[in-house]
Amino acid sequence: MTNKPSKADKNHLPLGGVIPKGGTAHDYSTGGWRKLTPSVDKSKCTNCMICWVMCPDSAIIVEDAKMIGFDLEHCKGCGICAVECPDKISAIKMEEDKS
Amino acid sequence: MAITGTKGATGLTGNTAIAYAMKQINPDVAPVYPITPSTGIVEDFSSYVADGAVDTELITVESEHSAMSACIGACAAGARVMTATSSQGLALMWEMLYIASGMRLPIVLTDVNRALSAPINIHCDHSDSMGARDSGWIQIYSETVQEAYDNLFMAVRIAEHEHVLLPAMVCMDGFITSHAIENINLIGDDSVREFVGEYKPAHSLLDTGNPITYGAMTLPDTYITFKHQQSKAMAAAKDVAVEISAEFGRKFGRNYGLFDAYRLADAEAAIVILNSAAGTSKVAVDELRKQGKKVGLLRPRLFRPFPFEEITGALKHLKAVAVLDRVDSMNAFGGPLFNEVRSALYDLEKRPKVMSRIYGLGGRDYKVADAVGAFEEVLKAAATGRVETLQKYITL
Ligand code: SF4
Numbered sequence: 001m002t003n004k005p006s007k008a009d010k011n012h013l014p015l016g017g018v019i020p021k022g023g024t025a026h027d028y029s030t031g032g033w034r035k036l037t038p039s040v041d042k043s044k045c046t047n048c049m050i051c052w053v054m055c056p057d058s059a060i061i062v063e064d065a066k067m068i069g070f071d072l073e074h075c076k077g078c079g080i081c082a083v084e085c086p087d088k089i090s091a092i093k094m095e096e097d098k099s
Numbered sequence: 100m101a102i103t104g105t106k107g108a109t110g111l112t113g114n115t116a117i118a119y120a121m122k123q124i125n126p127d128v129a130p131v132y133p134i135t136p137s138t139g140i141v142e143d144f145s146s147y148v149a150d151g152a153v154d155t156e157l158i159t160v161e162s163e164h165s166a167m168s169a170c171i172g173a174c175a176a177g178a179r180v181m182t183a184t185s186s187q188g189l190a191l192m193w194e195m196l197y198i199a200s201g202m203r204l205p206i207v208l209t210d211v212n213r214a215l216s217a218p219i220n221i222h223c224d225h226s227d228s229m230g231a232r233d234s235g236w237i238q239i240y241s242e243t244v245q246e247a248y249d250n251l252f253m254a255v256r257i258a259e260h261e262h263v264l265l266p267a268m269v270c271m272d273g274f275i276t277s278h279a280i281e282n283i284n285l286i287g288d289d290s291v292r293e294f295v296g297e298y299k300p301a302h303s304l305l306d307t308g309n310p311i312t313y314g315a316m317t318l319p320d321t322y323i324t325f326k327h328q329q330s331k332a333m334a335a336a337k338d339v340a341v342e343i344s345a346e347f348g349r350k351f352g353r354n355y356g357l358f359d360a361y362r363l364a365d366a367e368a369a370i371v372i373l374n375s376a377a378g379t380s381k382v383a384v385d386e387l388r389k390q391g392k393k394v395g396l397l398r399p400r401l402f403r404p405f406p407f408e409e410i411t412g413a414l415k416h417l418k419a420v421a422v423l424d425r426v427d428s429m430n431a432f433g434g435p436l437f438n439e440v441r442s443a444l445y446d447l448e449k450r451p452k453v454m455s456r457i458y459g460l461g462g463r464d465y466k467v468a469d470a471v472g473a474f475e476e477v478l479k480a481a482a483t484g485r486v487e488t489l490q491k492y493i494t495l
């Protein structure tokens with residue numbers, strides 16, 4: 001777990017576990033839970049965006065209407081993207097995390 | 100409401116007094132599900148709502164679990180929230196009680212103490228509130244209708260205090276206090292309004308300009324810190340209770356404090372007992388005092404947090420103490436109040452002998468003769484320095 005709060009932070013955790021503002025999930029790295037890591041072969045990918053729709057963690061990065069990779073700070077390695085990428089294309093592979 | 104011949108006093112049952120106090124507090128939201136013997140509170144209060152005497156949003160829910168869930172939602176939205184229940188109702192709220200306290204929501208609940216099933220029974224004992232004693236709620240016990248009425252105002256202030264922010268439960272004995280009419284002194288509406296003030300929540304779920312989350316998952320990296328904060332708040336609640344009770348005494352002339360000590364200062368033997376049965380025991384104290392017996396009584400008011408240092412200070416000179424519980428912990432050892440009191444006394448070099456007596460379960464009468472009987476046992480232990488029976492049922 002990479003997010004252990006420091007002593008100073010601990011004293012300032014908002015009472016009752018309230019999250020006092022929006023968008024904080026982005027700053028909370030959960031990628032450390034991952035066992036398998038996805039990689040994409042862009043020579044096969046058609047940018048159909050099925051993986052982007054199906055990823056439960058919004059971890060598919062899209063820029064200018066193109067699938068360009070994975071947000072590994074939040075990807076849990078579930079492999080849904082690899083299964084959902086159309087069979088004829090199979091652009092995503094899941095591998096043991098090397099990092 | 101019955102106006103009595105006693106000057107300045109009003110004859111009210113415990114339930115009508117609590118409903119009247121709620122009317123004076125005028126909470127924003129009251130999710131309710133009536134249950135004997137607290138039904139009168141909900142009935143009376145719903146009339147106040149129907150008559151437009153309060154601004155409260157009364158939510159009629161399908162169970163007590165839902166009542167407490169609605170309390171939590173409304174309080175997280177920034178509302179001042181109150182409810183009332185008894186027995187199985189409090190038991191059904193159990194899961195949500197922990198959520199209310201863990202989220203630090205200062206909800207105020209009146210628990211009209213009633214036995215838990217089985218066998219089913221609608222009469223008084225403390226198995227309901229004692230079952231919730233570790234749920235993170237402040238618990239204040241009341242001997243009389245007057246005290247229950249007064250406690251409700253103090254409960255609001257203690258719960259909402261910035262050093263506390265925990266839910267609070269005011270307990271009174273089912274039927275004995277809830278249904279008996281007592282002449283009490285009411286506080287004027289303006290004085291109540293001034294005393295309880297306006298609730299200013301730190302956050303509100305309805306503040307869409309500042310979106311927040313309540314009830315998020317916490318992992319091993321933070322959960323214990325939130326519990327530590329809650330524990331410190333519970334410890335702080337003791338000092339806050341002393342402060343608020345002193346302010347209440349200054350303003351309205353009724354001084355309560357953490358506990359009620361009756362003829363205790365020069366006593367050798369004492370009973371420790373909660374709620375209405377303390378009144379019966381005080382009669383026994385007076386009778387035995389007339390015979391020259393050095394007996395006294397301590398009635399804790401604040402049970403959560405448990406003011407162990409102050410209670411130890413008040414009991415340390417005694418030779419023997421009987422702690423009377425109107426509930427059995429089913430630990431084959433002693434009632435919950437007994438265990439707390441006995442543990443508090445442990446640090447003394449020279450400590451009184453302590454025994455546990457279970458009385459009055461399911462509304463069984465506890466009479467002056469029962470109190471005298473208990474005192475005779477404590478006096479014997481004081482004289483011999485020996486406790487013959489550590490735990491025993493009385494009033495059987
Ligand atoms: S492995 Fe799972 S979490 Fe990671 S990108 Fe694919 S679908 Fe999203």
Ligand code: SF4
Nearest residue numbers: 045046048049051085
């Ligand atoms: S599902 Fe496959 S083909 Fe479609 S965008 Fe994702 S990686 Fe590319």
